[in-house]
Structure formats: C-alpha cells, structure tokens
Amino acid sequence: MTEPQSQAQRPTTGEAPFGFDEIFFSRTDERGVIQAGNQIFQRVSAHPWSKLIGAPHKVIRHPDMPKGFFHLFWERLKAERLVSGYVKNRAADGLYYWVYAVVSPMPGGGYISVRIKPSSELFDHCAQEYARILKLEQEQGLTPAESADLIVKRLNELGYTNFEHFMASSLAQELAARDVKLGRKASERARSFADVATAVREARAHTDALCETFSAIEAVPHNMRILASRLEASGGPIAAISSNYGSMSKEISDWVDKFILGKDSAFSSLRHAVSRSRMLSATARVMEEAQVQFDSEADDMLEGGDRLAEKDRLHEVSQKYRKLSDEYLNTVEREATTFGRAVGDMKRLIAGLSTTRMMCKIESARLPDHNESLMAIIDQLDRFQSELEDRLDKIGAITSAVLKAARSLEVGGVAGAPQPASAPTEAA
Structure with a gap:
C-alpha cells in the first residue's frame, strides 16, 4: 500500500509531500493575515504554528509565481468576490508545493481558503504559462497590473472569455482529475x-x-x-x-x-x-x-x-x-x-x-x-x-x-x- 502523505518521509529537495485526498484549510483577516489553519497546512508548509498564526499569507509565497496573478487574485477579493487558481508555494525548508486554491470572502470580514492538489492536464499548461509570464515581468519590468492584463489577454487567446471563465473551467477540471486520482466516480x-x-x-x-x-x-x-x-x-x-x-x-x-x-x-x-x-x-x-x-x-x-x-x-x-x-x-x-x-x-x-x-x-x-x-x-x-x-x-x-x-x-x-x-x- 502507498504510505499516507501525513507519514511520508519529507525529502530534502523538490516537492513537499501532499496527498490528493488532503484539503488545506486556512482563514485570514481582510489583510491576508493568517488567523487559523488545519494541520495539513502546517505540515506541508513546514512552518511552526508560532510562525504562521499572525503572519501574512505571503509567508509561503514562491518566487516562481508571477505578480500579475496575485494582482488578479486580490482585485477580486477586495471586491468581495470569490476567486480561485493555481498557486505555487514555498515551504520553510525550501521545498515547493502546488495547490489549486479556492478563496471566498467571509460574512463579517476576512477570507476562508481551501486548497487541493492539482493534477489535470490544464495544470501542466498553466505552470508553463506562469513561467513565461514571470520571464516577461522580469525582462520588461512589468507592473503587477500590466502583468495581470497580459494574463487575461493570454486567457482570451486560449479561448476563455475572461478570468472568471477560466476559474470555472479550471476548478471543474481539477475536481474531475482528483476524482480519478482517488478512484471515485464523477x-x-x-x-x-x-x-x-x-x-x-x-x-x-x-x-x-x-x-x-x-x-x-x-x-x-x-x-x-x-x-x-x-x-x-x-x-x-x-x-x-x-x-x-x-x-x-x-x-x-x-x-x-x-x-x-x-x-x-x-x-x-x-x-x-x-x-x-x-x-x-x-x-x-x-x-x-x-x-x-x-x-x-x-x-x-x-x-x-x-x-x-x-x-x-x-x-x-x-x-x-x-x-x-x-x-x-x-x-x-x-x-x-x-x-x-x-x-x-x-x-x-x-x-x-x-x-x-x-x-x-x-x-x-x-x-x-x-x-x-x-x-x-x-x-x-x-x-x-x-x-x-x-x-x-x-x-x-x-x-x-x-x-x-x-x-x-x-x-x-x-x-x-x-x-x-x-x-x-x-x-x-
């Protein structure tokens, strides 16, 4: 049998162990400061709770992520709108881990986030697109807003009406791929x-x-x-x-x-x-x-x-x-x-x-x-x-x-x- 991810030995390089059956949970205030989280979040990020609670969520941000993505992300959250997408994070020990994050405004303020392990074909394509956008940000000195416009333009070229259309399609594809990984019927x-x-x-x-x-x-x-x-x-x-x-x-x-x-x-x-x-x-x-x-x-x-x-x-x-x-x-x-x-x-x-x-x-x-x-x-x-x-x-x-x-x-x-x-x- 495959060893549960919660018990798997943590590697010294590469990807942090994270199972398809596991779901991250965290809650932040309106500034993105972490208020609560589950053990899966803490284990995979490798930060002690003392470093997570009260810290901005960007404490786990990976430098491979284009700034334009977070511009789109926070534009929606500040407008009190649901948002989702692929995010590459960096753990305390330098390992990386990808998640598909779904973040929702909470009644009374703040945000609640659940994350799953991505595995669809779209995920691989998006990882390549992120690398391309990041390179353009660095070479052309793009602002986050300019990078965000570039991302939306690229989504249009790929057949998506807008970022929200991409959100709906990508989340559905990730849940379908997750069902396959877990041996579940859609x-x-x-x-x-x-x-x-x-x-x-x-x-x-x-x-x-x-x-x-x-x-x-x-x-x-x-x-x-x-x-x-x-x-x-x-x-x-x-x-x-x-x-x-x-x-x-x-x-x-x-x-x-x-x-x-x-x-x-x-x-x-x-x-x-x-x-x-x-x-x-x-x-x-x-x-x-x-x-x-x-x-x-x-x-x-x-x-x-x-x-x-x-x-x-x-x-x-x-x-x-x-x-x-x-x-x-x-x-x-x-x-x-x-x-x-x-x-x-x-x-x-x-x-x-x-x-x-x-x-x-x-x-x-x-x-x-x-x-x-x-x-x-x-x-x-x-x-x-x-x-x-x-x-x-x-x-x-x-x-x-x-x-x-x-x-x-x-x-x-x-x-x-x-x-x-x-x-x-x-x-x-």
Whole structure:
C-alpha cells in the first residue's frame, strides 16, 4: 500500500509531500493575515504554528509565481468576490508545493481558503504559462497590473472569455482529475455541468461562423445597387430588390448585436450564467469535502480557531454558493428560452431570402443578355441561405439541450418554476 502523505518521509529537495485526498484549510483577516489553519497546512508548509498564526499569507509565497496573478487574485477579493487558481508555494525548508486554491470572502470580514492538489492536464499548461509570464515581468519590468492584463489577454487567446471563465473551467477540471486520482466516480451534477459547458462552446463556434456569414451578406445590397445602375434606369426593379434586401440585412445586423455580440445579449448572458453556476457548484462541493475532512480531524489538528466553529463557517459559505448556483441555473433557463425564441425569429427572417432570390431570378430571365452578374448574386444568396439555416438549426438544437440540462440540474427547484426577473447578484 502507498504510505499516507501525513507519514511520508519529507525529502530534502523538490516537492513537499501532499496527498490528493488532503484539503488545506486556512482563514485570514481582510489583510491576508493568517488567523487559523488545519494541520495539513502546517505540515506541508513546514512552518511552526508560532510562525504562521499572525503572519501574512505571503509567508509561503514562491518566487516562481508571477505578480500579475496575485494582482488578479486580490482585485477580486477586495471586491468581495470569490476567486480561485493555481498557486505555487514555498515551504520553510525550501521545498515547493502546488495547490489549486479556492478563496471566498467571509460574512463579517476576512477570507476562508481551501486548497487541493492539482493534477489535470490544464495544470501542466498553466505552470508553463506562469513561467513565461514571470520571464516577461522580469525582462520588461512589468507592473503587477500590466502583468495581470497580459494574463487575461493570454486567457482570451486560449479561448476563455475572461478570468472568471477560466476559474470555472479550471476548478471543474481539477475536481474531475482528483476524482480519478482517488478512484471515485464523477458526480452526475459535475458531468451534467461539463456537458452544458461543452454545448455552450459548440454554440459559440456556430454563432461565430454565423456572424462571419452575416458579415459577408452585408455586401450583397451594395453589389446589387452597382448592378442595377448598369442594367436599368433609376428606380428599376433590381434597385427595389436591393433596397428591400438592404432593409433585411439591417434587421439581421441588429439581431446579431442584440442577441449574440452585445455585452448584455441573451447569448452572452447565457454563457456567463452557465460558467457562474458551474463555478459556484464546484466551490460548494470542495468546501463540503473540507467539512467532511474536519469530521475526521482531532480538535488539536486545527490552530487559531475552534474546529466546529470553522466547520460551521465552511458550511455557511458552501450553502450560500449552492443556493447561488441554483439561482444562476434559473438565469440559464431564462436566457436559453429567450435565445431559442430569437433563433426561431431569425429563421423566419432568413426564409424571406427565398422571396428575394425568386425576384432576382425573374429579373434575370427578363434580362437574358445581362444575367451573368445577377445569376452570380442568386448563387451567392443560395449559399448564404443554406449555411444560415444550417447554423441556426444547430444553434437551436444546442440551446434546447442546454435548457433541458439546466432544468435537470436544479436542486430544490421544480423544472419550469417561475424565474427571477433579473440575474442573481452576489458579492462572490
């Protein structure tokens, strides 16, 4: 059998022993000064309690960590918002240890932190990115704020909407990887959230392609006006078709801005709500596991606080996030319903292209000596309509699947229950 990490001989170099089954716990004041912690935290850090309690949490900070990360971290904490991420720490004896930290503001002030051992593929990639960012900090003399901007830009390049989107995805991946390490079956809730997140990514790819096609369509009215000036007198039928198509193109553009691209669009709100609910659910889960660990620890395994009191704090915060996760699922339902209806409206609008194409064909037949350019436009409209209808069908199907999954994920609620008039608000 593998020797428990709590009994493993500590090496003189390299990584400090830390088990996948172990969860760090610590509580700090609003300045980051350590108020309490569990025995796992003390053992791995190798600092005596006399050096930890009353010390700033940065006493364990490793020089390999980019300053930009902590800038992002503290920006969220000072705004009373939940934060998570990968952190490399340095123990008193010089050993290092990586954790995935989840830190939450506490009612009444201060912060509570739980940390697990990371093991996902994303972790390895992030460690490399940290090294790259740190090198840039040192070579270019970047300020923490400049480094933080660089980190967010890099996350965007990797496909994350923002730092919060990365938090939700990384925590979910670490919990899934931890389940594998511990030989546990992934929870049905976690799998459902993963499926929803995948569906939203697929919908994002289709909406991006949809926007590209819409952008290409915008040139059609202009091309038709040029053609009309060559083939007919002012105010002729081709010019009228061009005008009608221009109006339709404007409606399409407005729809894209309202339902896809806008910061407050239905699709943007849907993506945010899915990511937020997933993050809050995963946070509640890891804090609930920390509570279970408290049950197996003796009273003297915690310093600076009462074991039951600290467990109650964890329970209060985890229940808060579990409830908020469910509220965001209500938001997912509402936005998915809104977006699904909007997709249906757009499909009906796109069907109007058939009329435009038919009118173009009639005019093409009327102008046999000059119909080559007009036929090219008709062919272009055929391709556009076919592609748009295909994309909209796929987006509609994905949106329906997201809506169904969100209803099944609700805890303590009834599918189709009345939804809040606005998205949930929280200092997390």
